[in-house]
Amino acid sequence: MSSDVIIIGGGLMGASTALQLAMRGCRCIVLEKDSPGRHSSGVSAGGLRQLNRDPAEIPLTVEAAKMWRNIEALLDSDCDARFPGQLRIAENAADMEKLERRAALVRSLGYQHEEMIDRDELYRLVPALSPHCVGGLICREDGYARPYHALTAFRRKAQAQGAEFRSDTKVHSLRKKSGAWHVRTSQGIFNAPILVNCAGAWAKAIAGMLDEPVPLTPKALMLMVTERLPHFVDPVMGAASRKLSFKQMQNGTLIIGGALLAKLDFAREKTEIDWLRLTESAATVLRFFPQLKNVRIVRAWAGIEAFMPDNIPVISASQTCSNAYHAFGFSAHGFQLSPVIGRILSELILDGRSTLPIEPCHIGRFNNMEKQ
Amino acid sequence: MFKQLPADETEIIGIVFNGKALQAPKGISVAAAILSRNPDHTRTTPVTGSKRLPFCMMGVCYECLMVIDGQANRRACATYVEEGMRIETQLGVGPALALEGGGSE
Amino acid sequence: MNNHYQLLVIGGGPAGLAAATTAAERGVTCALLDEQPTPGGQIYRAIEAIPEQRAKLLGPEYLRGRKLVNEFRQSAAEYFPETQVWSIDKEHQAGLLHNHQAHFITADQIIIASGAMERPVPFPGWTLPGVMQAGAGQILFKSAGIVPDNGVVLAGSGPLLLLLAWQYLHAGVEIRVLLDVTPFANHLQALPELPRALLAYRYLSKGIAYQLELKRAGIPIMFGVSDLTAEGNERLQRVRFSHAGKRKSIVSELLLTHFGVIPHIWLTQAAGCKHRWDNSQQCWRPELDDWGNTDIEGILVAGDGAGIYGARAAEHAGRLAGLQVLSALNVISRQERDQLSRKDRKRLHEERHIRPFLEAYFHLPDNLLATPGNDTIVCRCEEVTAGQIREAVAAGHENSNQVKFFTRCGMGPCQGRQCANAVAHIVADARGKSVAETGLFRGRPPVSPLTLGQLAQLPKKGTA
Numbered sequence A: 001m002s003s004d005v006i007i008i009g010g011g012l013m014g015a016s017t018a019l020q021l022a023m024r025g026c027r028c029i030v031l032e033k034d035s036p037g038r039h040s041s042g043v044s045a046g047g048l049r050q051l052n053r054d055p056a057e058i059p060l061t062v063e064a065a066k067m068w069r070n071i072e073a074l075l076d077s078d079c080d081a082r083f084p085g086q087l088r089i090a091e092n093a094a095d096m097e098k099l100e101r102r103a104a105l106v107r108s109l110g111y112q113h114e115e116m117i118d119r120d121e122l123y124r125l126v127p128a129l130s131p132h133c134v135g136g137l138i139c140r141e142d143g144y145a146r147p148y149h150a151l152t153a154f155r156r157k158a159q160a161q162g163a164e165f166r167s168d169t170k171v172h173s174l175r176k177k178s179g180a181w182h183v184r185t186s187q188g189i190f191n192a193p194i195l196v197n198c199a200g201a202w203a204k205a206i207a208g209m210l211d212e213p214v215p216l217t218p219k220a221l222m223l224m225v226t227e228r229l230p231h232f233v234d235p236v237m238g239a240a241s242r243k244l245s246f247k248q249m250q251n252g253t254l255i256i257g258g259a260l261l262a263k264l265d266f267a268r269e270k271t272e273i274d275w276l277r278l279t280e281s282a283a284t285v286l287r288f289f290p291q292l293k294n295v296r297i298v299r300a301w302a303g304i305e306a307f308m309p310d311n312i313p314v315i316s317a318s319q320t321c322s323n324a325y326h327a328f329g330f331s332a333h334g335f336q337l338s339p340v341i342g343r344i345l346s347e348l349i350l351d352g353r354s355t356l357p358i359e360p361c362h363i364g365r366f367n368n369m370e371k372q
Numbered sequence B: 001m002f003k004q005l006p007a008d009e010t011e012i013i014g015i016v017f018n019g020k021a022l023q024a025p026k027g028i029s030v031a032a033a034i035l036s037r038n039p040d041h042t043r044t045t046p047v048t049g050s051k052r053l054p055f056c057m058m059g060v061c062y063e064c065l066m067v068i069d070g071q072a073n074r075r076a077c078a079t080y081v082e083e084g085m086r087i088e089t090q091l092g093v094g095p096a097l098a099l100e101g102g103g104s105e
Numbered sequence C: 001m002n003n004h005y006q007l008l009v010i011g012g013g014p015a016g017l018a019a020a021t022t023a024a025e026r027g028v029t030c031a032l033l034d035e036q037p038t039p040g041g042q043i044y045r046a047i048e049a050i051p052e053q054r055a056k057l058l059g060p061e062y063l064r065g066r067k068l069v070n071e072f073r074q075s076a077a078e079y080f081p082e083t084q085v086w087s088i089d090k091e092h093q094a095g096l097l098h099n100h101q102a103h104f105i106t107a108d109q110i111i112i113a114s115g116a117m118e119r120p121v122p123f124p125g126w127t128l129p130g131v132m133q134a135g136a137g138q139i140l141f142k143s144a145g146i147v148p149d150n151g152v153v154l155a156g157s158g159p160l161l162l163l164l165a166w167q168y169l170h171a172g173v174e175i176r177v178l179l180d181v182t183p184f185a186n187h188l189q190a191l192p193e194l195p196r197a198l199l200a201y202r203y204l205s206k207g208i209a210y211q212l213e214l215k216r217a218g219i220p221i222m223f224g225v226s227d228l229t230a231e232g233n234e235r236l237q238r239v240r241f242s243h244a245g246k247r248k249s250i251v252s253e254l255l256l257t258h259f260g261v262i263p264h265i266w267l268t269q270a271a272g273c274k275h276r277w278d279n280s281q282q283c284w285r286p287e288l289d290d291w292g293n294t295d296i297e298g299i300l301v302a303g304d305g306a307g308i309y310g311a312r313a314a315e316h317a318g319r320l321a322g323l324q325v326l327s328a329l330n331v332i333s334r335q336e337r338d339q340l341s342r343k344d345r346k347r348l349h350e351e352r353h354i355r356p357f358l359e360a361y362f363h364l365p366d367n368l369l370a371t372p373g374n375d376t377i378v379c380r381c382e383e384v385t386a387g388q389i390r391e392a393v394a395a396g397h398e399n400s401n402q403v404k405f406f407t408r409c410g411m412g413p414c415q416g417r418q419c420a421n422a423v424a425h426i427v428a429d430a431r432g433k434s435v436a437e438t439g440l441f442r443g444r445p446p447v448s449p450l451t452l453g454q455l456a457q458l459p460k461k462g463t464a
């Protein structure tokens, strides 16, 4: 089976890359060991957040936000995206100071999307909030979408443009023979001149096949969801000094997270909910919304995600092999970036360079670290 | 639809269903107590508002969700009547949550 | 309640009661938990408090439960009613809800005896008020003395339907008609299993006796019924069906359906035990050895939660699991275990004689399980139709879990308990695959809901 580009990984990054390449006339095939969106991409919290990103990611996140605003034009689906803003809540003067410093940093970089709000504005936006809070930092353009719907929309549009997706196709080894990649999988051999590694938490193994070690750590992030509730809050909320990610979806359910780790058996791809950690999460929610005490949790789950030591992704050409590219290590905030990642990779592959500044995401930044 | 067979000496307690005082034999489930009164429905669904009554009576289908003592989404078939218990039909997602945050007004 | 027991038994039906009694009699510290307020499980529900007159109406098989419950009550096993298990893991830690408080307890050995549930089979109109499962009718009868008032239609397939009809007959309930959807072709399919079933003559003769008695009482029974439909404006008014080549209907405000029972696998799934699809029983079941051991050390399953064999078999399997636990805890030797288990093993074997016949006879046709009509609601909670599920498959969602992600089918409060099987059948049918391949919804804890307040107050490990 041969094509122009082989993409390893049927998550958002793989699907987004397939779409952008297909739109520019490339024949792509996406190889996925499970099913599209089975891991991070299908089970994330769906947050569309520019707020509080690493400065290295700001140009990317701002561009991605523009794409999300117009996502229907790209994907023929609105992915249920909503933009009620994302908010970090300050509970005291120290929190306020921390947020002020952050706001100043963003302004100094020439961006306006993060804005300080005072107590009055906070309670105007979130009247249901416990009265002890004092203000916050908001990005009013932020919001959320439904992750598996977005993944599906990327896949469907890419397929409509000619891309192919193969489930249950696990890549076992890579070999370069007379200028083409020979990719041996659980479903036979695939060939293409160009290879893209979008293998998420498993990207380290793929990079390893290219003799390119990367300090990637797979971790399992937990989320829980409640029963449907009457509408009571709009913005997506986090806290300045607590682990919290909290939103009410259109259907009334609350999605509660906050970078809490599940127990992970990576080799067997098994995750187990760590209830004692979720206990903290529940307590944090009740600290801000005591009226949710009797609300029932109906589901908790964990998704396996790739973390880099500096919490920013690798988006770059391979250093060891020509015609091989990487996009992985999104460290729990890749959903929002997904539309722009496909564009960047298509530019890297077809134009040799990206129109966006991705130097900080180069894989070479770990060279010294790996040698140590 | 249903009737209660004449019961031998069972203890009777008082409950309140949608504001009306009723009697029920002690120890039976809320769903049983309410079904014996032949209600039109015990909840409406959050998605389309269609009417539902308990379906499995053994705790697995979650069709019997009702507002019990002010708490929404309680399984009436797995909750047992107690003296003075207040039981209400659950409409959709249930009663609005308190906006008790307050703010500065 | 202590933080730790040598044995934790989940479920107070015949399997759980027998297991707990067996272990406790030998001095093992044992806790038995159950959602219900009294011991007995589904079959012997309310057995201790039931008025004598009502107990008689339920038949002699029901009264067997008394002995079992008495023995359990006399044992040193601790009993915790109205207690829900919301999590269980391979380290033998169980999350419980007891007196509205969440706790964790641990145990050296855990026996899951959570029994069976009725097989949910979506058909047009099954969500209307006035349509319930036959088991629900029986529970109302046993636990509250509540019976249909203004006539009832019974429909479906399987022994419980007949039993309920018989019980209702004796309670003076007007049965408008009994609609048996068992395909005629099954009679032939089941024939080869008949000789073995004759060894369990008691069951066969009882079935026949019930039928004769219903006939004699003038209750119409129609066989080979299909296309069951519940109709009505906001509540059941009419039951429509095909019979003998004609479309027929009957007026009724109550329809009780039964399509067999399937193991309650939500706890074994939460614990991470291996399951397999059983083509004969048409359900998923945990993989077990002869003693009830799952693939996770120290977690056992006994009774119908392991596969459907009925109440008496459950009692024997419970005792076997209890003996296995005693030997695992070194209270008895393996030889003693083997010796002490002989009688129960023999009886269990005898109880199982009838099963291949029943499974073949009551085998439900694939086109019933795969919900033919597109408008029929499959997920009662999220109101997802069979048509939406088929559309999702057509859009490239290849397995049950992907369909769930996309349609929200199975994401409501029942956690997919009512739609999991139907979704697997529909996806399998649409893709030309087997149900085993399209798969079961992945279990997402908590097994039963708990509130944010209960979770927030969860004491740190082992402080029940």
Ligand SMILES: Cc1cc2nc3c(=O)[nH]c(=O)nc-3n(C[C@H](O)[C@H](O)[C@H](O)COP(=O)(O)OP(=O)(O)OC[C@H]3O[C@@H](n4cnc5c(N)ncnc54)[C@H](O)[C@@H]3O)c2cc1C
Pocket: A008, A009, A010, A011, A012, A013, A014, A031, A032, A033, A034, A035, A036, A037, A038, A039, A040, A041, A042, A043, A044, A045, A046, A047, A048, A049, A169, A170, A171, A172, A198, A199, A200, A201, A202, A203, A220, A221, A222, A223, A257, A302, A303, A304, A305, A327, A328, A329, A330, A331, A332, A333, A334, A335, A336, A337
């Ligand atoms: C619980 C949770 C909450 C999150 N919340 C948010 C949020 O609110 N906002 C946000 O922006 N981000 C969020 N994220 C992060 C976001 O989901 C991820 O960063 C993003 O989906 C990563 O996409 P991906 O395509 O790189 O990875 P994945 O989705 O993991 O895709 C990689 C795919 O590669 C496949 N693969 C791996 N190895 C092989 C092989 N050898 N052969 C074939 N296939 C292979 C895998 O099976 C997998 O499907 C969250 C993540 C989690 C887990």
Ligand code: FES
Pocket: B031, B054, B055, B056, B057, B058, B059, B060, B061, B062, B063, B064, B065, B075, B076, B077, B078
């Ligand atoms: S009626 Fe099914 S859970 Fe209560």
